[in-house]
Amino acid sequence: MADVGSQGLCKQMTNEITDGLQEDTWRQVCESLRSEIGEAAYQSWVKPMTVRGVSDGVTRISVPTRFMRDWVVAHYVDRLGELWNAADKAVARVEISVQPERSFKPSGDERETAPAAAAAATTAAVGMATGESRRSTDTTQAGIGAPLDSRYVFDNFVVGKPNEFAYAAARRVAEAASVPFNPLFLYGGVGLGKTHLMHAIAWHICQQTPKRRVIYLSAEKFMYRFIRALKEQNTVDFKEMFRNVDVLMIDDVQFIGGKGATQEEFFHTFNALVDQGRQIVISADKSPSDLEGMEERLQSRLNCGLVADIHATTYELRLGILESKAEQLKVDVPQKMMEFLAHKITANVRELEGALNRVVAHAQLVGREITLETTQEVLHDLLRANDRRVTIEEIQKQVASHFNIRGSDMHSARRARSVARPRQVAMYLAKQLTSRSLPEIGRKFGGRDHTTVMHAVKKVEELRECDSSFAEDVELLRRMLEG
Numbered sequence: 110m111a112d113v114g115s116q117g118l119c120k121q122m123t124n125e126i127t128d129g130l131q132e133d134t135w136r137q138v139c140e141s142l143r144s145e146i147g148e149a150a151y152q153s154w155v156k157p158m159t160v161r162g163v164s165d166g167v168t169r170i171s172v173p174t175r176f177m178r179d180w181v182v183a184h185y186v187d188r189l190g191e192l193w194n195a196a197d198k199a200v201a202r203v204e205i206s207v208q209p210e211r212s213f214k215p216s217g218d219e220r221e222t223a224p225a226a227a228a229a230a231t232t233a234a235v236g237m238a239t240g241e242s243r244r245s246t247d248t249t250q251a252g253i254g255a256p257l258d259s260r261y262v263f264d265n266f267v268v269g270k271p272n273e274f275a276y277a278a279a280r281r282v283a284e285a286a287s288v289p290f291n292p293l294f295l296y297g298g299v300g301l302g303k304t305h306l307m308h309a310i311a312w313h314i315c316q317q318t319p320k321r322r323v324i325y326l327s328a329e330k331f332m333y334r335f336i337r338a339l340k341e342q343n344t345v346d347f348k349e350m351f352r353n354v355d356v357l358m359i360d361d362v363q364f365i366g367g368k369g370a371t372q373e374e375f376f377h378t379f380n381a382l383v384d385q386g387r388q389i390v391i392s393a394d395k396s397p398s399d400l401e402g403m404e405e406r407l408q409s410r411l412n413c414g415l416v417a418d419i420h421a422t423t424y425e426l427r428l429g430i431l432e433s434k435a436e437q438l439k440v441d442v443p444q445k446m447m448e449f450l451a452h453k454i455t456a457n458v459r460e461l462e463g464a465l466n467r468v469v470a471h472a473q474l475v476g477r478e479i480t481l482e483t484t485q486e487v488l489h490d491l492l493r494a495n496d497r498r499v500t501i502e503e504i505q506k507q508v509a510s511h512f513n514i515r516g517s518d519m520h521s522a523r524r525a526r527s528v529a530r531p532r533q534v535a536m537y538l539a540k541q542l543t544s545r546s547l548p549e550i551g552r553k554f555g556g557r558d559h560t561t562v563m564h565a566v567k568k569v570e571e572l573r574e575c576d577s578s579f580a581e582d583v584e585l586l587r588r589m590l591e592g
C-alpha cells in the first residue's frame with residue numbers, strides 16, 4: 110500500500126486530526142466495525158454513539174435511546190470491546206449507557222462533518238492548502254476540504270473493463286502539467302470507486318507538485334459552506350477561498366440538484382476556475398444530462414469536458430479486487446472462497462470489501478483457517494440480503510400495515526398527518542434500505558418531487574432524535590424489513 114502520509118507536506122496534514130489519542134482509537138474501532146458490519150448497520154448503530162470517556166480499563170459510550178442501547182448491547186458491545194482492546198491494551202471492555210446529549214464527538218469542526226470524520230478512520234488530510242505553513246492553513250483553508258483516505262491511491266485501484274476509461278482519465282488529470290480536459294466528470298453507481306479515484310488524483314498531485322493547491326470536498330459540504338457564508342455575510346471570503354485553488358474536486362454533485370442558490374454559486378465558481386485554466390473534477394451518480402434538478406446551463410457546462418462512466422462491476426473485476434485486498438491485508442484467502450464471494454456479492458465494491466474484512470477478522474479472532482463453510486456462516490446476513498433485496502413496494506406495504514393505513518395512501522395526495530407521517534417514514538426507509546435515488550423514490554410515491562423525499566428524510570431524522578417512541582417504531586420497521 111502506498112504510504113502517502115509520509116511524503117512532504119502530506120505528512121503535515123496527517124497531524125491535523127491527531128488531537129486526542131482516544132479519538133484516534135475511536136476512529137480505528139469505528140472503521141474496523143464498519144468494515145465488518147456493513148454501511149447500513151454502521152449508520153444505524155455506530156454513528157449515533159458518543160464516547161464519554163475512558164478510565165479504569167473501561168470505555169464508556171452513550172447512545173441516544175434505550176432501544177439502541179439494548180440492541181448495541183445484544184449485538185455489538187463485545188466486538189467493540191475486542192476492537193478497542195486490540196487498539197489500546199489498557200481497555201478491557203466497553204460499557205453502553207443512554208444519554209440523549211452528546212459531549213465529545215469525533216474531531217471535526219462542525220456537527221455535519223463529525224460522522225464523516227469518524228467514518229474515514231484512516232483519513233489524512235484536512236483542507237489541502239499546500240505550500241503554506243500550518244498556521245496559515247488553519248486560518249485560511251482549514252476545514253474547506255474534506256479528509257483524504259490514505260488507502261485511496263492509484264496503486265490500490267484495481268482496473269478492469271468497467272472502470273478502465275475512468276481510471277485512465279483520472280490518471281491523465283493527475284499527471285498532466287496543464288489541464289487536459291475540463292471538467293473531468295466521473296459518474297457511476299454507489300460504491301464503484303468514484304471517491305477512490307478522486308482521492309487518488311488529489312494524493313498524486315499533492316505528492317508530485319505540492320505547490321498546486323487542491324481542494325476536495327463533497328457537494329453537500331460545498332453547499333453547507335456556502336450557506337454558512339451567506340449567513341455570516343462573508344461570501345467574499347467564500348468566493349476567494351474557492352477561486353484560489355488549482356484543482357477543485359467536488360464529489361457527489363447530484364446533491365445540489367434542486368438547490369438553486371448553491372447551483373448558482375457553484376456555476377460561477379466553476380466558470381471562474383475554468384476561465385483561469387484551473388482543473389475541475391466532478392463526480393456524480395448520473396451523467397450530466399441525467400442529473401435531476403440541475404440547471405441546463407450547468408448541465409451543459411458539466412458536459413463540456415470529459416465524461417467518464419464507471420460501469421457495474423464484472424465477476425472478473427470483483428475477483429481481481431478481492432485478490433488485491435487480500436494481498437493488502439496480508440492474509441491467505443483460499444481462491445475458492447474469493448470466487449464464491451465474487452459470485453455472491455455483486456452489489457458494489459464497498460460491500461465486497463466489507464465482506465472480505467469480516468471473514469478475515471473472524472478467522473483471525475477464532476484462530477482458524479478461512480473455509481467456505483465459515484464464510485457462509487459469518488456472512489449469512491449479507492448473503493441473504495444479496496439474494497433478496499428489499500423493494501420500495503415491500504417497504505410501503507409494511508409501513509402501511511404497521512400504521513394501519515391503506516396501501517394506496519402511499520401514493521395518494523392526502524396530506525392529513527395520519528397518512529403523511531407514515532408516508533414520510535416509508536420514504537425514509539426507502540432511502541435507507543434501497544439504493545434508489547431520491548427522484549426514483551419520489552416517483553414511487555405517487556410521482557412526488559425528490560425535494561419532498563429529502564424533506565421526509567430530514568423530518569424523520571429530526572423526529573427520531575426527539576421522540577423515542579417514534580424512533581423505536583422506525584427501528585422496528587427497519588428490522589422487520591431487513592429480515
Ligand code: ADP
Nearest residue numbers: 265266267299300301302303304305430458459
Ligand atoms: P463511490 O464513491 O463510487 O460510491 P468509493 O470510491 O467510495 O465508491 O468505493 C467504495 C469502496 O470500494 C472503497 O473502499 C474503494 O476503495 C473500493 N473500490 C471501489 N472500486 C475499486 C477498485 N476498482 N479497486 C479497488 N478498490 C475499489
Ligand code: MG
Nearest residue numbers: 303304305360
Ligand atoms: Mg463516493
